[in-house]
Amino acid sequence: MRAMPAPIEPLRWEGAVPGTLWILDQRKLPHERVELRVEDVPTCCEAIRTLAVRGAPAIGIAAAFGVVLGAQRGRDLVPAVEAAARDLAASRPTAKNLFWALERMKKVASERGATAQRLLDEARAIHEEDRQMCRAMGRHGAAYIADGANVLTHCNAGGLATGAYGTALGCIYAAVESGKSVHVYADETRPLLQGARLTAFELKESGVPVTLLADNMAGFAMQRRKIDLVVVGADRICRNGDFANKIGTYSVAVLAREHGIPFYVAAPGSTFDLELASGSQIPIEERSPDEVGSHAGKRVAPHGVGAWNPAFDVTPARYVTAIFTERGVIEAPSEAKVLAHFGAR
Numbered sequence: 202m203r204a205m206p207a208p209i210e211p212l213r214w215e216g217a218v219p220g221t222l223w224i225l226d227q228r229k230l231p232h233e234r235v236e237l238r239v240e241d242v243p244t245c246c247e248a249i250r251t252l253a254v255r256g257a258p259a260i261g262i263a264a265a266f267g268v269v270l271g272a273q274r275g276r277d278l279v280p281a282v283e284a285a286a287r288d289l290a291a292s293r294p295t296a297k298n299l300f301w302a303l304e305r306m307k308k309v310a311s312e313r314g315a316t317a318q319r320l321l322d323e324a325r326a327i328h329e330e331d332r333q334m335c336r337a338m339g340r341h342g343a344a345y346i347a348d349g350a351n352v353l354t355h356c357n358a359g360g361l362a363t364g365a366y367g368t369a370l371g372c373i374y375a376a377v378e379s380g381k382s383v384h385v386y387a388d389e390t391r392p393l394l395q396g397a398r399l400t401a402f403e404l405k406e407s408g409v410p411v412t413l414l415a416d417n418m419a420g421f422a423m424q425r426r427k428i429d430l431v432v433v434g435a436d437r438i439c440r441n442g443d444f445a446n447k448i449g450t451y452s453v454a455v456l457a458r459e460h461g462i463p464f465y466v467a468a469p470g471s472t473f474d475l476e477l478a479s480g481s482q483i484p485i486e487e488r489s490p491d492e493v494g495s496h497a498g499k500r501v502a503p504h505g506v507g508a509w510n511p512a513f514d515v516t517p518a519r520y521v522t523a524i525f526t527e528r529g530v531i532e533a534p535s536e537a538k539v540l541a542h543f544g545a546r
């Protein structure tokens with residue numbers, strides 16, 4: 202068994218009610234560790250929209266605390282919660298966790314005798330449950346990572362993207378904690394470089410060896426037999442197992458299939474959208490073309506040239522070897538297996 206450093210956490214609540222949400226500003230990582238003080242709903246929405254806090258589970262948790270910020274300021278609890286939830290729901294469209302968390306908060310607000318303190322208890326519970334789900338999912342996923350494995354991941358599905366510990370990276374951390382040696386290849390993840398800035402940072406902090414790849418190198422790394430398996434996170438998983446994750450995930454999945462490499466997805470129950478039959482129904486966020494036309498804040502494409510910037514893509518279930526959740530493993534996912542996993546049929 203190997204002890205790891207305390208997991209990095211992307212946000213914390215200070216005080217009771219009224220209190221303050223502090224968000225580790227991920228736009229500034231890895232070079233500066235700055236916390237953003239968040240005391241109202243518009244600041245929370247802006248932090249989510251601009252990716253100061255990001256990753257599906259983490260934005261769900263941030264939104265839950267965002268509702269508390271609205272409730273602790275408003276005179277009437279229910280209208281204040283409804284307004285906060287409406288604004289937070291408009292911040293980013295793809296991650297199911299955001300809407301899942303807002304539904305939980307609205308349900309608490311609708312109960313008799315609801316208070317801002319009760320809403321804070323619920324937000325704290327959402328945060329703590331996510332930490333625990335990551336640990337459980339990590340244990341399930343770690344069983345699929347052999348000692349000495351070279352693992353490719355895309356974007357950041359680590360502690361920074363969750364309550365703590367991570368989903369895809371949680372599986373890797375759990376494998377390392379169980380005494381296995383694991384080496385990670387991290388795709389840089391253009392255009393916003395979550396792989397280069399955040400995954401590489403987190404793994405380095407944790408002492409897990411990591412090698413960075415530009416996104417267009419994954420295929421050649423597979424062809425040269427440098428990758429044993431792929432594990433990624435997810436923003437929304439449909440009931441047939443199709444899922445959305447950071448743009449570029451689909452290409453990695455197709456490459457993995459071509460090279461006979463297992464492709465795994467790690468995500469908590471809060472990421473599943475059992476109402477959606479298939480991936481074509483997932484709302485995909487489109488961000489500013491400037492993020493593609495620029496690099497590190499500098500324009501690289503000629504002025505006047507447009508760009509398409511979908512933040513996520515959809516990978517069909519047929520490319521997925523297995524999904525790890527806090528409940529266990531769904532191998533070769535299908536609608537019947539996903540529904541059975543959640544006791545929904």
Ligand code: MRU
Pocket residue numbers: 252255256257258296355356357358359362363367368369395433434435436446447448512
């Ligand atoms: O745009 P981002 O950085 O929020 O995208 C994050 C991802 O795509 C993650 O892989 C996903 O949210 C899973 S996080 C455990």
